[in-house]
Amino acid sequence: xxxxxKLKGHNIALDVESGAVHLVDDICFDLLGELENGLPGEDxxxxxxxxxxxxxxxxxxEAYGELYRLCSAGxxxxxxxxxxxxxxxxxxxxxxxxxxxxxxxxxxxxxxxASTGDFEGARSLMSLETGKKAIDFLIEKSGxxxxxxxxxxxxxxxxxxxxxxxxxxxAREKEARTGKRFRFTISTNGLLLNDEIIDFINKEMSNVVLxxxxxxTVNDRMRGRIDKSGSYDSIVPKFKKLVQKRGGKEYYVRGxxxxxxxxxxxxxxHLHDLGxxxxxxxxxxxxxxxxxxxxxxxxxxxxxxxxxxxFVLEADKSGKPFTFFHFMIxxxxxxxxIKRLKGCGCxxxxxxxxxxGDIYPCHQxxxxxxWKMGNLNDKSFDSGKKREFAGNNxxxxxxxLKCWAKYYCxxxxxxxxxxxxxxxxxxxxxxxxxxxxxxxxAIVLAAEKAGPKEV
Amino acid sequence: MSHVxxxxxxxxxxxxxxxxxxxxxxxxxxxxxxxxxxxNQVCENEKN
Ligand code: SF4
Ligand code: SF4
Ligand code: SF4
Numbered sequence: 001x002x003x004x005x006k007l008k009g010h011n012i013a014l015d016v017e018s019g020a021v022h023l024v025d026d027i028c029f030d031l032l033g034e035l036e037n038g039l040p041g042e043d044x045x046x047x048x049x050x051x052x053x054x055x056x057x058x059x060x061x062e063a064y065g066e067l068y069r070l071c072s073a074g075x076x077x078x079x080x081x082x083x084x085x086x087x088x089x090x091x092x093x094x095x096x097x098x099x100x101x102x103x104x105x106x107x108x109x110x111x112x113x114a115s116t117g118d119f120e121g122a123r124s125l126m127s128l129e130t131g132k133k134a135i136d137f138l139i140e141k142s143g144x145x146x147x148x149x150x151x152x153x154x155x156x157x158x159x160x161x162x163x164x165x166x167x168x169x170x171a172r173e174k175e176a177r178t179g180k181r182f183r184f185t186i187s188t189n190g191l192l193l194n195d196e197i198i199d200f201i202n203k204e205m206s207n208v209v210l211x212x213x214x215x216x217t218v219n220d221r222m223r224g225r226i227d228k229s230g231s232y233d234s235i236v237p238k239f240k241k242l243v244q245k246r247g248g249k250e251y252y253v254r255g256x257x258x259x260x261x262x263x264x265x266x267x268x269x270h271l272h273d274l275g276x277x278x279x280x281x282x283x284x285x286x287x288x289x290x291x292x293x294x295x296x297x298x299x300x301x302x303x304x305x306x307x308x309x310x311f312v313l314e315a316d317k318s319g320k321p322f323t324f325f326h327f328m329i330x331x332x333x334x335x336x337x338i339k340r341l342k343g344c345g346c347x348x349x350x351x352x353x354x355x356x357g358d359i360y361p362c363h364q365x366x367x368x369x370x371w372k373m374g375n376l377n378d379k380s381f382d383s384g385k386k387r388e389f390a391g392n393n394x395x396x397x398x399x400x401l402k403c404w405a406k407y408y409c410x411x412x413x414x415x416x417x418x419x420x421x422x423x424x425x426x427x428x429x430x431x432x433x434x435x436x437x438x439x440x441x442a443i444v445l446a447a448e449k450a451g452p453k454e455v
Numbered sequence: 456m457s458h459v460x461x462x463x464x465x466x467x468x469x470x471x472x473x474x475x476x477x478x479x480x481x482x483x484x485x486x487x488x489x490x491x492x493x494x495n496q497v498c499e500n501e502k503n
Contacts, residue, residue, distance in 0.1 A: 019467030023460040063458040074465055082471060096481035147478045147499060153488075185484060209488070328495035331463040335496045336474025340467070343482075350481040363488060407467060408494030410482075439494070450462050 002077060003404030004032050007444045008309070014443065015070075016404050017080030021331055022070065023447055027055050027063040038077035039068055085338045086395045089348065090387055093143035096345065098352035098363045099134055101126045101163050102155040107189050107231055109223045111256060111284045111291065125160045126355040131167045133376040134353045139178055151185045153352075153363055158192040168204050187211065187254075189223070190235035198242045206250060210239045213255035214267020214281065222258065222291075240275060252325060255281040258291035262300050265308045272315060272322055280325035283434055285364070287420060293430060302437040309441040313448060329408070329442040343410035347373065347389025361389055364415030371418070388424075389414070397425050409435045476500045 001016040004024075011029040013022045024032070034048045044064035049057055070076035104123040105112070135150070142148055150171065152164050164186070171182045186201060187209040201208050212235060213219040220230025243251060253276045257264035264281050271279050283301070286292040293301070308324065315322055344350065347361030354366055357376035365371040374381035392414060394400045400411045412435070416428040479499045 015465075017467065018465035019463070019470075020465055021462045023462065025458045028458045066458045070459065070461070074468065075461060078465070078468070080467070085471065085475060088475065092477060095477065096484055098483075145477060147480070149480050149484050151484050183480070187488065207484075325495070330495070332466060333470075333498060334466070334494060335479060335498050336470035336500070337467045338471060338475035339477075339479060339496070339498075340494065345481045346483070349477070350483065362483060410494070442495075447462060 001404060002032065004029060005440055007306070007440055008448075010444055010447050012440075012443055012447065013076070014404065015076050015078055016407065018075055018078040019331070019337075019407065020070075020075040020078075021443060021447070022076070025063070027052075027059060028067060030055075031060070031063055031067060035067075039064070039071050042068055080337075082337050082341055083395050086341060086393050088338075089342050089393060090390045092342075092345070092349050092390060093145050094138060094141035094349055094351060095145040095147065096149040096151075096350040097134060097138045098151045098153050098350070099126070099131065099157075099167070100153050100155065100352060100354050100363065100366060101131065101157045101167075102159040103355050104159050105154060105156040105189070106159065106191050106225065107156070107223055108226055108228075109189075111222060111258060111286055111289075124355040126163055126353075128163060128166055130353075130355065130357045130376060131163055132170055133357065135167060135171050135174065137353075137359075137376055139174060139180060142180065146179065146181055147183060148180050149183045149185065151187070153187055156189050156192070157186055158188050158197060161192070161197060165200065185209070189231065190238050191225075191231060193235075193238040193242060198238070198245060201242065202246050202249065208242070208246075208251045209280075210235075210242070210251065210253045211255070212236070212239065212253050212271070213257070214261070214264065215270045218261045218267055219255075221260065222256070236274065243276065250278070252278045252280045254279075254325075256284050257281055258284040258286075259293055259297060260291050262297060262304060265304055265311055268308055268324065269311060272311075272320070277320075277322040278325075279322055282326070283430070285416065295430060298430065298433045301434060305434075305437050305441050309445060312445060326438045327442045327445055329439070329446055331443075331446050337407060340407040340410050341395065342393045343412075344414065346414045347392075348386055361385070362415060364413070365418070368418075392424050397427060399427050403427075403432070403436075405432075405436050405439050408439050470498075473500065474498075 002013050004013040011024045013024050030052055044060050049060050102125050138148055175182055183206045184204055185207040186205050189211045216232040219232045223231045253271050268279055268281055283293050352360045352363045352366055358372055359374040360366045361371055373385045394406045394411045397411050400406050412427045412431055414424050416431055417424050417426055420428050482496055
């Protein structure tokens with residue numbers, strides 16, 4: 001399978017199964033348009049030559065010959081035989097934990113999938129006892145895995161900062177004894193950040209996600225306090241300070257865009273103007289609200305991603321480069337194909353734990369009782385559900401198997417599929433279209449960085 | 456005259472042989488929490 005597209009003056013052909021990316025000239029691009037199922041032989045068929053008579057026969061032979069050589073080298077219309085690896089996923093240990101240390105929040109963001117911090121249950125904070133059980137559970141279930149991750153999440157995790165500190169200390173002590181390596185991350189809305197917390201986060205957290213939507217009006221409209229006042233003025237100076245003191249360690253300022261700001265490139269520009277150089281802005285997860293993204297919005301959003309791509313290049317040229325999370329792609333290495341075919345690991349390698357000790361497949365399933373996998377206090381754990389999620393990979397989703405983006409997107413978000421398509425096996429169309437557009441932009445950015453345009 | 460510039464090699468196929476160690480981070484652990492983009496994760500296999 002190949003995927004070919006034109007964007008920003010490039011003709012690009014991606015060979016899906018090998019991962020090879022080619023910049024091709026117009027003749028090759030048009031030839032590929034006639035060769036949906038691969039090259040029938042060593043010589044260009046006369047029928048195609050007749051059809052593409054705008055080019056000379058010699059030229060067509062030459063271009064066809066080049067495509068043929070790529071096929072022979074396994075770099076075009078190549079076959080993948082990765083299905084054998086899908087079966088190996090069942091036995092994966094659990095190695096990542098999302099710890100919802102606070103089902104409470106000091107903001108009332110309108111689009112929050114945690115339903116304003118309480119996850120459709122009572123507002124609650126995780127106890128030290130439950131937190132320690134979660135760390136023990138992760139160590140126990142991690143088998144031979146050395147790198148373990150724990151993300152402090154919520155609600156707003158800083159509403160339970162004392163616990164965060166204690167659990168980091170607890171896990172660090174276990175590291176020495178078990179030979180495991182813990183990596184901590186945290187997502188925060190920033191309101192409670194102070195010097196002590198900033199220094200702690202910068203020391204202990206390998207990544208920190210700072211929630212802000214962009215321009216003040218955009219941010220404050222969605223991300224208001226309980227009294228409806230906006231959060232922008234309070235968080236921006238704190239985020240700046242945290243990043244200044246971070247010493248180059250990983251972080252992201254992360255925003256959500258909704259139907260109300262489909263011109264989200266302006267928000268990225270604003271965050272860039274504020275001095276941030278690691279930015280993520282993502283579509284809201286929601287249906288049926290006035291701000292929800294609909295299928296009709298897809299063309300406008302795709303055009304906006306192109307604008308954003310232009311801005312990334314502009315910023316590069318002006319000497320103020322930044323990373324946009326969803327445009328990152330490494331064509332030369334990146335994750336192995338086995339990682340790519342199994343997807344996000346939700347419910348298999350990755351689980352979320354609530355203040356009550358309930359275990360869910362991931363943070364976005366929390367509160368959906370039918371998906372609950374167990375509880376740390378009564379030590380229940382449904383390994384049947386774990387198996388179900390382990391079997392959820394690109395080979396179990398017919399639409400993904402046919403999709404050119406499968407080794408980059410890896411079959412999409414299981415939580416979205418469960419919520420909006422009532423099946424883990426059906427991809428959510430809006431996400432798919434946006435994902436594919438982001439990937440095309442990412443490939444073009446990689447091509448621009450690789451150098452000359454002329455083929 | 457060349458009609459094609461190839462930016463990389465058969466990186467996916469090459470990755471299958473030494474891959475699958477499972478040490479890299481879960482994708483939602485990185486920044487997004489709302490979508491699955493495995494393609495931009497970092498490999499942590501010490502053997503690679
Ligand atoms: S660490 Fe690298 S080789 Fe191991 S599973 Fe992840 S991407 Fe594959
Ligand atoms: S979820 Fe959508 S974009 Fe991703 S691989 Fe499946 S069909 Fe393609
Ligand atoms: S199901 Fe969706 S939200 Fe959950 S871990 Fe996977 S990609 Fe992330």
